[in-house]
Amino acid sequence: MGETEDGRILQRVFGAALGQAMPAGRFAGRLPERPRGRTLVLGAGKAAASMAAAFEAEWDGPCEGLVVTRYGHGVPTRRIEVVEASHPVPDAAGEAAARRILDLARGAGADDLVVVLISGGASSLLALPAPGVTLADKQAVNRALLLSGAPIGEMNTVRKALSAIKGGRLAAAAAPARLVTYAISDVPGDDPGTIGSGPTVRDARGAPEALAILARRGIGVDAPLRRAVEANAASAPQDDAGVFHMLATPMMALEAGAEAARALGLEPVIWGDAIEGEARAVGAEHARRALAAPPGRPTLFISGGETTVTVGPEARGGRGGRNSEYLLSLAVALDGRPGVSAIACDTDGIDGSESNAGAWFDPSLTARARAAGIDLAAHLDAHDAFTPFERLDRLVVTGPTFTNVNDFRAILVRGGW
Numbered sequence: 001m002g003e004t005e006d007g008r009i010l011q012r013v014f015g016a017a018l019g020q021a022m023p024a025g026r027f028a029g030r031l032p033e034r035p036r037g038r039t040l041v042l043g044a045g046k047a048a049a050s051m052a053a054a055f056e057a058e059w060d061g062p063c064e065g066l067v068v069t070r071y072g073h074g075v076p077t078r079r080i081e082v083v084e085a086s087h088p089v090p091d092a093a094g095e096a097a098a099r100r101i102l103d104l105a106r107g108a109g110a111d112d113l114v115v116v117l118i119s120g121g122a123s124s125l126l127a128l129p130a131p132g133v134t135l136a137d138k139q140a141v142n143r144a145l146l147l148s149g150a151p152i153g154e155m156n157t158v159r160k161a162l163s164a165i166k167g168g169r170l171a172a173a174a175a176p177a178r179l180v181t182y183a184i185s186d187v188p189g190d191d192p193g194t195i196g197s198g199p200t201v202r203d204a205r206g207a208p209e210a211l212a213i214l215a216r217r218g219i220g221v222d223a224p225l226r227r228a229v230e231a232n233a234a235s236a237p238q239d240d241a242g243v244f245h246m247l248a249t250p251m252m253a254l255e256a257g258a259e260a261a262r263a264l265g266l267e268p269v270i271w272g273d274a275i276e277g278e279a280r281a282v283g284a285e286h287a288r289r290a291l292a293a294p295p296g297r298p299t300l301f302i303s304g305g306e307t308t309v310t311v312g313p314e315a316r317g318g319r320g321g322r323n324s325e326y327l328l329s330l331a332v333a334l335d336g337r338p339g340v341s342a343i344a345c346d347t348d349g350i351d352g353s354e355s356n357a358g359a360w361f362d363p364s365l366t367a368r369a370r371a372a373g374i375d376l377a378a379h380l381d382a383h384d385a386f387t388p389f390e391r392l393d394r395l396v397v398t399g400p401t402f403t404n405v406n407d408f409r410a411i412l413v414r415g416g417w
Helices: 004-022 048-058 093-105 135-148 152-161 169-174 205-218 223-234 252-262 281-291 322-334 364-373 376-381 386-391
Strands: 039-044 064-070 080-085 112-121 178-184 243-248 267-275 299-304 341-347 360-361 406-411
Touching: 004 252, 004 341, 039 048, 039 093, 039 152, 048 064, 048 080, 048 112, 048 178, 064 169, 080 093, 093 169, 093 341, 112 169, 152 205, 169 178, 169 376, 205 360, 205 386, 223 376, 252 267, 252 299, 252 386, 267 281, 281 299, 281 406, 322 341, 322 360, 322 376, 322 386, 322 406, 341 386, 364 376, 376 386
Parallel strands: 039 064, 039 112, 064 080, 112 178, 178 243, 267 299
Antiparallel strands: 299 406, 341 360, 341 406
16 A cells, blocks of 8 residues: 555544454353263354364363364364365355265254354355356356355345355254354444355245346246255245354444544444445535535545445456455545545455455546546456556555455545535
């Protein structure tokens, strides 16, 4: 990141938000009683390995198990096995891990405790197709949903309809063992059934809604796949199971960022933790809101949620992710307005197709882009937000953070217009 004062402030606030989302120390006061039998730890998500390590550190007793995380997101553990698989499009490694996890759950007995650790990304990582559904089916549907700009809630409704482990099916497999789920939320509203597509939470929506989403998004479903989805829904669990604990949420991260802003002499205003919509449209709207702020004390407008990027066939060669696209749209709308700086990052450390968490800018961005011959609006139209921020040294690169509470956005307004 650059060395300007606003750049340092934005990075510090983002760091505070990330710190609040880490699983270490979050199990205190939430641990169940030790069982007479085994303690089996199962899990999936971008934070699965760090959650497993944190659980091991706080659990007073033996434990064993298996969690699956994204490639490059593993951390050392002592007793719980960690495997890695593909995200956001599932692969064979995720399918094999999901099958092993389901088999381990089925082997639990009445005297055992099954601990399930779920975080964002689990939907892709627990890639176990329902009977009649192939991994190729899941991959094709997943890619089509990503390109369609479908919000995370719609994507996870479809994923559950295609899965043998999501939508409460992992919980059903673990019966009659005692079940406790711990989650780090990456979804608007923190719905337990949406986080990781709810492996321990029954799906009350079922096949009709999943098929309606695919039809609305223009994604074709052949007759055999439709029959498989309907049969899978008919066999879904009808009851919720176990106890559910939320370890970290997007709002917790935003509030930590706000506290850091106050310590820096800024007035924080949280716009919400569940903002969705096209990244480009949200960026332009946030520019209008920031410029409408009354003059006075320097203000930091903070928001979270998960925007989307709908990529047409003519613009599928662009580089970047939803946070970079949001930020580029914001910068184009502000057009170098003095006194306004901003940051937008994915809290998992990976924004879209590249290795950056996101990007940031200050009022000098537009002038520097013009001097370098960079047309910011053209890059925005091409869904290529990564390139201008890379060339102008405004990327935020953290590497994998081993957590995920969705996106973090902050606009620093000092006035001056």
